[in-house]
Amino acid sequence: MTDTQRDIGLLEPTPECRCNGTPPTPEQTEGPYYKPYTPHKTNFRGDVESYTPMVLSGRVVGLDGKPVGGALLDFWQVGDEGVYDDEGFRLRGHQFADDEGNWRLETVLPAEYPGRTRHVHVKVQPPGGEVLTTMLYFPGERRNRLDKHFRPECLMEVRETPEGWEGTYTFVVPA
Ligand SMILES: [Fe+2]
Secondary structure (H helix, E strand, O other): OOHHHHHHHHOOOOOOOOOOOOOOOOOOOOOOOOOOOOOEOOEOHHHOOOOOEEEEEEEEEEOOOOEOOOOEEEEEOOOOOOOOOOOOOOOEEEEEOOOOOEEEEEEEOOOOEOOEOOEEEEEEEOOOOOOEEEEEEOOOOOOHHHOOOOOHHHEOEEEEEOOEEEEEEEEEEOO
16 A cells, blocks of 8 residues: 555545535534523623623624524623623623624633633524524634634634734524
């Protein structure tokens, strides 16, 4: 067997093709901290006293790449202290994408907490569609490769600005 044949034997099968080649955002575990019936909220900063500001934004599109207007996005995360609010709805809230599928959340940088790399939880639901439960991650985090939940497909584009952190992500959902 040549090296080339050995290499061919190790290749992954070509995945099923989608209309525009964009795979859907992967489903990930909800974890133990989700709470339903969150308030409508696009700014989490009043929920905590000290924080590093972060703006998350992006779009929701279908498998055909077209915007999914009116999609529900329900976010939950930790702040500086690395703990979820189980009593109330601090750092928890939902919003709806606009007609062009755009969404935006003024929030705070989540800390790492034991066993997890830095992340933000979210549920995304197109109007009348299935709920996608997933998480968003930050590039360049040393614990990404140690976290068994980490999915590179769910890495945001992140940059630091004088005003704080900015993260962007496009959710791709069956719609
Ligand atoms: Fe979490």
